[in-house]
Amino acid sequence: MIESASLLAVLPELILTAGGLVLLMIAAFSGDAAARVVNWLSVLTLLVAGLALSTSVANGPVAFNGLVRADAFSVFAKALIYAAAGAAILLAPRYFLAGSALRPEYPVLILFSSVGMGMMVSAGDMLTLYVGLEMQSLAAYVLASFMRQDERSSEAGLKYFVLGSLASGILLYGIALLYGFTGSTSFEGIAVAMGDGVGRGELFGMVFLLAGLAFKMSAVPFHMWTPDVYEGAPTPVTTFFGSAPKVAAMALTVRVAIEALGPAGLDWQQIVIFVALASIIFGAVAAIGQTNIKRLMAYSSINNVGFALIGLAAATPAGVAATMSYMAIYVVMTIGGFACILQMRDAQGRPVESIASLAGLSQSRKGLAAALAIFMFSMAGIPPLFGFWAKFLVFDAAVAAGLTALAVFGIAASVIGAFYYLKIIKTMYFDEPADAYESRGGPVENVILTACAVVIVVGYLLNPALDHASAVAAASLF
Amino acid sequence: MDGFPILSLMMAVPMAGAIACLYAGANQARWIALLATLVDLALGILLWANFDQSGSGAQWQFQEYAPIFGRFAWALGIDGIALVLIMLTVFLMPICIGASWEAIQKRVGEYMAAFLFMEVLMIGVFTAQDLYLFYVMFEAGLIPMYLIIGIWGGADRIYASYKFFLYTLLGSVLMLIAMMWMVHEAGTTDIPTLMTYNFDPQVQVWLFLAFFASFAVKMPMWPVHTWLPDAHVQAPTAGSVILAGVLLKMGGYGFIRFSLPMFPEASAQLAWLIWGLSMVAVVYTSLVALVQTDMKKLIAYSSVAHMAIVTVGLFAFNQAGIEGAMMVMLGHGLVSGALFLCVGVIYDRLHTREISRYGGLSINMPKYAVLFLLFTMASIGLPGTSNFVGEFLALMGIYQVSTWVALVCTTGIILGAAYMLYLYRRIAYGEQKNADAAAMPDLSAREIWLLAPIAAAVLWMGIYPESFLAPMRSDIRALEARIASAAPAGDSKIKMGPAIPTAQAHHEEEAAHGEAH
Numbered sequence: 001m002i003e004s005a006s007l008l009a010v011l012p013e014l015i016l017t018a019g020g021l022v023l024l025m026i027a028a029f030s031g032d033a034a035a036r037v038v039n040w041l042s043v044l045t046l047l048v049a050g051l052a053l054s055t056s057v058a059n060g061p062v063a064f065n066g067l068v069r070a071d072a073f074s075v076f077a078k079a080l081i082y083a084a085a086g087a088a089i090l091l092a093p094r095y096f097l098a099g100s101a102l103r104p105e106y107p108v109l110i111l112f113s114s115v116g117m118g119m120m121v122s123a124g125d126m127l128t129l130y131v132g133l134e135m136q137s138l139a140a141y142v143l144a145s146f147m148r149q150d151e152r153s154s155e156a157g158l159k160y161f162v163l164g165s166l167a168s169g170i171l172l173y174g175i176a177l178l179y180g181f182t183g184s185t186s187f188e189g190i191a192v193a194m195g196d197g198v199g200r201g202e203l204f205g206m207v208f209l210l211a212g213l214a215f216k217m218s219a220v221p222f223h224m225w226t227p228d229v230y231e232g233a234p235t236p237v238t239t240f241f242g243s244a245p246k247v248a249a250m251a252l253t254v255r256v257a258i259e260a261l262g263p264a265g266l267d268w269q270q271i272v273i274f275v276a277l278a279s280i281i282f283g284a285v286a287a288i289g290q291t292n293i294k295r296l297m298a299y300s301s302i303n304n305v306g307f308a309l310i311g312l313a314a315a316t317p318a319g320v321a322a323t324m325s326y327m328a329i330y331v332v333m334t335i336g337g338f339a340c341i342l343q344m345r346d347a348q349g350r351p352v353e354s355i356a357s358l359a360g361l362s363q364s365r366k367g368l369a370a371a372l373a374i375f376m377f378s379m380a381g382i383p384p385l386f387g388f389w390a391k392f393l394v395f396d397a398a399v400a401a402g403l404t405a406l407a408v409f410g411i412a413a414s415v416i417g418a419f420y421y422l423k424i425i426k427t428m429y430f431d432e433p434a435d436a437y438e439s440r441g442g443p444v445e446n447v448i449l450t451a452c453a454v455v456i457v458v459g460y461l462l463n464p465a466l467d468h469a470s471a472v473a474a475a476s477l478f
Numbered sequence: 479m480d481g482f483p484i485l486s487l488m489m490a491v492p493m494a495g496a497i498a499c500l501y502a503g504a505n506q507a508r509w510i511a512l513l514a515t516l517v518d519l520a521l522g523i524l525l526w527a528n529f530d531q532s533g534s535g536a537q538w539q540f541q542e543y544a545p546i547f548g549r550f551a552w553a554l555g556i557d558g559i560a561l562v563l564i565m566l567t568v569f570l571m572p573i574c575i576g577a578s579w580e581a582i583q584k585r586v587g588e589y590m591a592a593f594l595f596m597e598v599l600m601i602g603v604f605t606a607q608d609l610y611l612f613y614v615m616f617e618a619g620l621i622p623m624y625l626i627i628g629i630w631g632g633a634d635r636i637y638a639s640y641k642f643f644l645y646t647l648l649g650s651v652l653m654l655i656a657m658m659w660m661v662h663e664a665g666t667t668d669i670p671t672l673m674t675y676n677f678d679p680q681v682q683v684w685l686f687l688a689f690f691a692s693f694a695v696k697m698p699m700w701p702v703h704t705w706l707p708d709a710h711v712q713a714p715t716a717g718s719v720i721l722a723g724v725l726l727k728m729g730g731y732g733f734i735r736f737s738l739p740m741f742p743e744a745s746a747q748l749a750w751l752i753w754g755l756s757m758v759a760v761v762y763t764s765l766v767a768l769v770q771t772d773m774k775k776l777i778a779y780s781s782v783a784h785m786a787i788v789t790v791g792l793f794a795f796n797q798a799g800i801e802g803a804m805m806v807m808l809g810h811g812l813v814s815g816a817l818f819l820c821v822g823v824i825y826d827r828l829h830t831r832e833i834s835r836y837g838g839l840s841i842n843m844p845k846y847a848v849l850f851l852l853f854t855m856a857s858i859g860l861p862g863t864s865n866f867v868g869e870f871l872a873l874m875g876i877y878q879v880s881t882w883v884a885l886v887c888t889t890g891i892i893l894g895a896a897y898m899l900y901l902y903r904r905i906a907y908g909e910q911k912n913a914d915a916a917a918m919p920d921l922s923a924r925e926i927w928l929l930a931p932i933a934a935a936v937l938w939m940g941i942y943p944e945s946f947l948a949p950m951r952s953d954i955r956a957l958e959a960r961i962a963s964a965a966p967a968g969d970s971k972i973k974m975g976p977a978i979p980t981a982q983a984h985h986e987e988e989a990a991h992g993e994a995h
Contacts, residue, residue: 363585377621382647383614392610392654396549399658407658411651418647422624422640430628430636463548 019045156232171212177205279306336452360433386459533952558949649695656688697729715822764893791872799875805868864939
């Protein structure tokens with residue numbers, strides 16, 4: 001007998017599932033003509049699901065006997081995921097229209113992916129975790145190859161699928177090992193079993209589990225798929241990959257590390273520290289030579305995941321709060337950055353991806369160049385932009401937890417990263433103008449762009465609210 | 479003035495001007511920028527007039543506090559040291575705008591906006607009373623300066639802009655980590671509180687080094703000065719003025735506001751490092767300046783030498799030294815700014831900075847030659863000009879602590895005279911070997927208006943330095959008292975003679991004598 005409280009706790013997922021199924025029917029029966037309507041309806045579904053978050057947390061935190069947890073942490077992550085997914089839907093139509101691939105399946109797939117992500121971040125059990133992760137991934141594989149007739153897109157989808165399955169296998173193997181050695185699949189059960197010391201088998205399981213999660217986050221050394229998939233996938237899909245699934249994977253990792261592997265803190269801490277520093281340095285160094293802006297954003301996302309993980313490495317409530325705040329700010333920067341990249345269209349409206357084509361943008365499209373410059377400076381972590389605050393929070397948490405050396409190396413490596421962000425600004429502001437882009441962006445793109453830029457510029461005023469929300473979210477894990 | 483947020487207003491005016499400039503046409507932008515900077519100058523004068531410099535009032539004045547950023551606050555306030563640096567900033571800004579009036583023809587609105595934004599941040603650095611607010615202001619200055627060098631700079635501007643940005647960024651991030659550690663340790667971000675907090679002397683060394691990494695690059699000290707000649711040479715004239723005039727002072731301000739009062743023991747322990755680097759800088763960069771063929775590079779290297787005098791003055795741990803360091807900072811801010819303007823004047827006419835392309839300018843540009851001579855003499859430190867006061871005090875201060883350092887650093891004045899007089903001779907005297915240089919017209923009214931105020935200020939500071947020393951005196955005295963316990967013992971073995979009784983004391987003595995009778 002399922003209790004109604006449990007059902008109410010997963011209300012957002014229920015709404016998204018029902019909405020997705022209904023919209024799928026609409027899509028199937030009215031064809032591509034309904035694409036725009038379905039687009040707006042899916043955003044509406046995400047909005048309703050977002051509103052239902054308050055109901056879910058009121059009936060949480062434990063639902064379905066611990067399989068699902070509807071706590072403040074999951075609400076924080078889901079709010080971010082839904083917002084990012086909504087933006088990815090809204091930004092898409094113009095791009096797909098240009099490639100004559102405007103189809104209603106796109107928003108529906110994003111809805112299903114969101115259901116999966118919702119399950120990931122509120123998982124209380126390894127099985128919920130795996131089902132959520134696979135649901136998200138399957139939708140993502142299809143999304144990556146959404147432009148069927150485009151070779152790069154198909155290649156990206158295939159690559160993502162093969163490597164993603166491998167990672168899922170590794171993850172599943174880790175789960176199996178943990179189950180074998182602890183006798184439980186629930187996070188609580190694993191934590192209790194590990195409470196008497198971490199055995200060798202448990203350690204192996206943990207390493208495999210973290211490896212699989214690192215793949216989903218695209219953290220070094222499991223990042224190889226990211227540049228290819230980011231480059232090949234249609235740009236709106238890349239926008240989506242760069243934002244919502246990152247949040248979901250990061251939140252999931254945080255939850256697993258704190259709730260399930262909490263007693264093994266000292267063991268996973270060193271793994272996380274290595275992964276964080278490696279991601280920061282590799283993401284920064286490898287990005288320098290890139291000529292394609294989407295590849296550059298892929299390396300940038302690897303770099304950013306590294307910074308976010310520094311908060312987790314601290315393994316304190318403040319550290320978790322910092323990681324979640326980092327992801328919130330990162331999502332705004334990423335969505336804003338991609339809203340700029342989506343506007344890189346030549347005079348005929350075809351998308352352009354080379355960084356060189358940005359040359360002299362500050363003279364032909366002042367506003368667009370200024371916005372992209374804001375996002376780039378922000379990603380580089382230069383105050384007074386909000387991206388600085390994201391980095392500040394994770395390093396502050398690391399320093400508070402006594403990881404001063406980690407903070408010093410991490411922040412020194414961030415200077416390497418600043419170089420390639422500066423390169424984009426240099427191209428836009430210092431170079432002589434190249435061929436002009438389309439003279440104006442679409443209204444939806446511009447609204448999203450402006451909103452993100454405003455948040456990045458005056459974000460410090462949001463500090464008290466962000467601090468409070470992330471602290472409450474983090475507290476629910478400890 | 480009680481409760482009136484004049485410091486916020488001084489930052490709001492240029493900020494509003496910057497936003498307006500972005501949307502204005504070229505000519506409008508010039509006027510908006512000039513107006514905004516002049517309003518700020520007026521506000522600055524008002525600030526100075528209302529500043530209580532009696533020494534009996536509060537150390538921190540015009541304080542504002544608004545905890546709107548969560549972990550840190552919009553906390554402003556100034557003491558005398560900050561006041562004079564703010565005055566330097568607001569004084570130089572209208573001159574910078576004027577210097578760019580005709581030299582900048584492309585993307586004027588953005589240019590003026592960048593400069594006004596720079597002014598906001600510079601005032602912010604000198605007024606911030608919250609550690610993190612200071613850092614935000616300090617770092618944010620990279621963005622407008624990067625754009626100024628990169629967009630409106632010379633041929634090698636891109637290399638110079640990267641070098642400037644990455645060098646200073648790397649220096650600063652380590653300081654941020656140290657700040658976080660301090661805030662966790664002391665439990666506050668309030669700078670005045672931190673200035674009296676006693677950190678463990680062993681940790682102080684690390685904190686000091688982290689702050690040193692940032693301020694030494696900003697200052698710049700040898701051997702991390704190499705970004706400065708590149709940045710100066712490539713930046714437009716006004717960019718060089720603001721870079722040499724104010725941005726370098728942020729390093730000195732950092733030492734005086736953070737390193738010395740917050741880590742007095744570490745400062746004393748590592749004073750040998752500062753002295754050593756400064757001695758090398760004075761001799762080495764002066765010699766390098768001597769062989770330059772590019773005017774801007776020469777002045778840039780001379781800046782490094784002058785800043786070394788500032789650091790030895792600061793790390794003399796006595797009032798004379800610190801007052802001298804402050805006076806050198808102010809004097810150098812004016813003089814190097816003026817020298818860059820002088821270079822800009824002839825660069826605008828001939829579009830080259832090669833010294834050998836000029837010669838005999840005193841014949842066809844007499845007014846220019848007079849003003850240039852004045853600033854050359856001021857840069858050398860001739861008595862009666864601003865730099866003399868500062869260099870004399872700073873060297874006197876260090877003499878009390880280390881005669882060797884004083885000896886080596888004083889050669890800087892001799893070498894300074896050598897390279898500056900050599901520069902002046904090559905440009906203003908001799909025969910007019912190039913026809914185009916000989917045909918250059920003398921200063922226009924606009925250029926005279928740019929240079930005359932600086933000339934007046936240089937003389938004022940040289941003849942009556944009390945106006946500038948008075949606001950700082952009690953703050954520097956407080957600083958001296960704070961670092962007194964750690965101050966290194968002097969090697970000069972100064973034997974103070976018996977104090978000569980002043981007239982008043984004499985009088986009192988007699989009165990006492992009379993009563994006894």
